[in-house]
Amino acid sequence: MKYVVVSGGVVSGLGKGVTASSIGAVLKGCGLRVTTIKIDPYLNTDAGTMSPFEHGEVFVLDDGGEADLDLGNYERFLDIKLTRDHNITTGKVYQAVIDKERRGDYLGKTVQVVPHITDEIQDWIERVSIKPVDGKEGPPDVCVIELGGTVGIRINFISSKSRIGKCFKRTCGCSLVCFPSAHNDSGIVDAGDIESMPFIEALGQFSYRVGPGNFCLVHVSLVPVLNVVGEQKTKPTQHSVRGLRGLGLAPDILACRSTVPLEEHVTAKLSQFCHVPISNIVNLHDVSNIWHIPLLLRDQKAHEAILKVLDLQRIGKVPREPKLAEWTERANKFDKLKTPVKIAMVGKYTSLSDSYLSVQKALLHASVAMETKLVVEWVCSCDLEDSAAKETPEAHQKAWKLLKGAGGVLVPGGFGDRGVQGKILAAKYARENNVPYLGICLGMQVAVIEFARSVMKLSGANSTEFDPATPSPCVIFMPEGSKTQMGATMRLGSRRTYFLANNCKSSKLYGNASSVDERHRHRYEVNPEMVPELEKAGLSFVGKDESGRRMEIIEIPNHEFFIGAQFHPEFKSRPGKPSPLFLGLIAAASGQLDLLLQRSCGIASLNSTPRCTTNGTVAPPVKKPYTAVKKKPLKSLVNGYYANSNGIQI
Helix, strand or coil: CEEEEEEECCCCCCCHHHHHHHHHHHHHHCCCCEEEEEEECCCCCCCCCCCHHHHCCCEECCCCCEECCHHHHHHHHHCCCCCHHHEEEHHHHHHHHHHHHHHCCCCCCCCCHHHHHHHHHHHHHHHHHCCCCCCCCCCCCEEEEEECCCCCCCEEEEEHHHHCCCCCCCCCCCCEEEEECCCCCCCCCCCCCHHHHHHHHHHHHHHHHHCCCCEEEEEEEECCECCCCCCECCHHHHHHHHHHHHCCCCCCEEEEEECCCCCHHHHHHHHHHHCCCHHHEEEEECCCCHHHHHHHHHHCCHHHHHHHHCCCCEECCEECCCCCHHHHHHHHHHHHCCCEEEEEEEECCCCCHHHHHHHHHHHHHHHHHCCCEEEEEEEEHHHHCHHHHHHCHHHHHHHHHHHHCCCEEEECCCCCCCCHHHHHHHHHHHHHCCCCEEEECHHHHHHHHHHHHHCCCCCCEEECCCCCCCCEEEEEECCCCCCCCCCCCCEEEEEEEEECCCCCHHHHHCCCCCEEEEEEEECEEECHHHHHHHHHCCCEEEEECCCCCCEEEEECCCCCCEEEECCEHHHHCECCECCHHHHHHHHHHCCCHHHHHHHHCCCCCCCCCCCCCCCCCCCCCCCCCCCCCCCCCCCCCCCCCECCCCCCCC
16 A cells, blocks of 8 residues: 655745645556545544534534535545545544553553554555545555644734834745744634644654655645735745654655746745755645546646655556546636526635535536536525514615526535525525525425415414424424433434325436435424425425435425425535536526426436536335335536625635
């Protein structure tokens, strides 16, 4: 097994996840089987109980693991299926060590960070790295490991205006003062994490355990341009590499982030002071979309440098060259898109776009497949509510303007009652005005609540999550859930949904499949006791679970496109295989739904473009335990989205 470790220095948010994913994509293009591991140094067992504002979205895996969003990047770039064990956290490691201590596995020894914690980290990496993740048998060839957080000396950047007359070991002639610091202050960029130390020590030991030719360290760092002097500065990267070396790790490859390509003399300076050959310094400058990053790595021969360190240069006598034709076509196609399609994303975490990262990616995959240029209009659901008209009238007016100007409405998942009324209003607007609507998880539940209130005239209809005493509980707490233990107690992971209707749009989008496997993450569900009344009023429940009592998909038959899904289809969307429901939303918003449905059902020419390719698991026909209609089986390292009119760059 060969290992590529990707670390980051100077600042967080440099794009280590995209860099690690892109390295994996290039190595996969070279004919190697690749797996990935993400190390998150926080003490949480997993990301399941963390607020989206803390760490972005929670990415759900097939086995129900709630993981860091970077695992979503890995799955999308490499088209693989990871497990919960591929996300290592400090909480998991310490829990494993404590469990061993309680069992007496350490035979009375004093349990310490070194060697017991560091050994557990190394053993975990070796154990998980050999798991196949690409559907084939046998261990992968290369494991790409991303070390979360930042490593190296803390380099703090303070405006000289705030420290007039003070000099802190000034190292550059500019308006910023750079100096090492052991703590963090307001406005200071944090470039070092204490909780990372056991993992850094473990990786240093691990490099010796696996031996030369089996371990390659790629360090991602920042080369900023200071506006006052207008030149690229190497000192932050020098400090970061120096700190990394002091911790026992020496980078083999230096991946430098910058807004524009590095100047030749800057690369030479980095090579000289960081002790890395020029051929091993890669520049990852800002690009129009992240699908260009594997191409940047290829064009700068990064694969040759990595393969040389890992002693994998050749297959026999033939040099390995990455085959990235699909990436080239996809990146170029994205850059040429001109016809815009506007989607209003109505949520309550809209101030941090990473909160809905997989939803954004799924929209992007679908828009590229439909040859449209995605424009996401971020709408804070709180601003749509009637109370906002009095408290923040300008925000209220702007939110409704964005909603009404969009070609489609998407309400993603969420928890808690804040902003729920705004989501209900968004669902009502889409239903009444025949605007394409896709509701995911909570987005489906609010659509049911709105339908009950507006169509069935049940004014008190609600979810017991928001009103435990509601007279019309449309959405209820699942009986198997826990109200006291929050972590890992939801309905999680891949579950099967059976289609019940003959001609529903969702079934057609999935290629007329009889069932489909998608990932879930929820505590509440549509009340099965109210389903007959809702169906009688015109709401169709076209997808259910194996028991027939858990509602999975809703549709309004006479609406152009109004679909709600209890599952999260965004988690299995891939660049070349977009999620069918997202594809349907984009098609409906751009006036291409009828043609898409014809293609999905095999009516139109299969050689026409764009093709509808299902993203993943259409389940094989099985005997169902209840009566159902059986059908015939028929990526700056920016996200690559356009800024919306309310000024939030995504």
